[in-house]
Amino acid sequence: MSDAPLLEARGLRVSIAGQRVCEGLDLALRPGTSWALLGRNGSGKTTLLHTLAGLRPMEAGTLHLLGDDLATLSRRAVAQRLGLLPQDTRDLFPATVLETALIGRHPHLATLAWEESRDREIARAALAEVGLSGFEARPVTTLSGGERRRLALATLRCQAPRVALLDEPANHLDLRHQVTLLGSLRARTRERGDALLMVMHDVNLAARHCDHALLLFGEGEYAAGVFADVVDTRSLSRLFGHPVESVAGPTGKAWLPA
């Protein structure tokens, strides 16, 4: 398996509403890695995630997706390689659970083609993975927040991108689903040699499921690298503007606010 980065940013400068999110950001998501994107409220995590997905313009720098300049790719070509889990989903029009999972297949369908039985099998498998078997015909409006979140993860699973950017994937998920779903997401990422970057608020969940971390300190400063190298009590205290201490936990270090 080649170790060439799946998504590579060089010299990235991103701002929102006059506020600098990052300056000169170099980032390489290599096959099999899971990244946590950490930062306080308003530090621009979502903005950066959308920029990396090619959904908003960057002020400087380059982005390469599987070796190709992202700016030269069509949205469809991007969607075949890179997927985004939005922070929240709003459904104004009724759709069933299966239909919603199936929209993940859209970038892979030929123009005017309908989903085939294979696509439906992929969708059913994805729903089973997130514990939504038997929900196929349910209208999405009848789902709970956590079930809706699991459905969004299933849609992303149907899209099957090489690079997945997830905006707070653990939102609304109960403890068991946080651990099992993020665990299987990471296992699958390793197995297929894909890459993950997820915005997280829970440092301990990030430590459990990510091997790399990108910290946004604000004012354009950042730290990126192997999780254990960039995440410690000092960097976390600075990151959140609140003292953080570490204790020995069941799966390694655990961080607690002082």
Add this chain to the structure above:
Amino acid sequence: MTRGLFPALGVLATASVVVALATGSVAIPPERLLALLTGEAAPLDRALVLELRLPRALAAFAVGGLLALAGALMQVLLRNPLADPYILGISGGAACAALGAMLLGLGAAWVSGSAFAGALLAMLLVFALGRGGGDWSPTRLLLTGVVIAAGWGAVISFLLATSPDRSLPGMLFWLMGDLGAGATTAVGPGLGWAILAAGLAAALALSGQLNVLAHGDLAARSLGIELARLRGAVYLLASLLTATAVTLAGTIGFVGLVTPHMLRLLGLTDHRRLLPACVLLGGALLLFADTAARTLLAPRQLPTGVVTALIGVPLFLYLLRRGDGRHV
């Protein structure tokens, strides 16, 4: 749940045509309608059905289909369940031009032509202003359209207030939506059906993308939709469908708003099925309404738009209650 829906809609659409052809000042039972097909019908039946009722029925069905299709497209485009084909002021522009033509004493063909030109003008105006500097968001487009529609409304009120009494009934009939005059001109039904067929084909080509767009802009773009291009295409298509409907029959309300919702309440949510179903149900509803409009108070004719609301309101409320609020 949706499996039997298309056959049922087919039966409903056929029934609407049969009832429309059979009902009127002279009732023509189905067996005499069948005789028309074999060429053994009485000359009176032939004249009544082929020259009067059939063109009007065809026009009504086409207008209903156009409006329902345009409504479904507008609702997804603006991401607003309350959107209808007229919400962006396309009908307002058409109405101003049509009323102006009536004031000048021009004939039916001129009124129709003016309505179409007015609709196109309104469409371009909203498109240009709604875009502003950059991308248009659904909210910006909606606000622009609603404000411009209010402007057209003021012009319409001005025209009505200053018009001579003798032109008022015709103007009011046009505003309430009427299939009597323009729709049944020689080109009317044919033009309506041609644009309906082309519009449905175009809508079906976009329908897979609409399924994704219904989940929001962010979902659409991250799943490979070229959003600006899709929005432009949907706007253009919905506007042309609306312009055609308004040109044929004035501003017939309600069909474009409720038909898509009725089908959604019946469980049809995939736009690749929803859009063709809208054409069938919208056409059938408007044809039933038009048949009622010309027979309820016969020999007086009601504006068709009044009857669509009278039929549509209770039907929609029933479906909403039956749906138990699960879908909307």
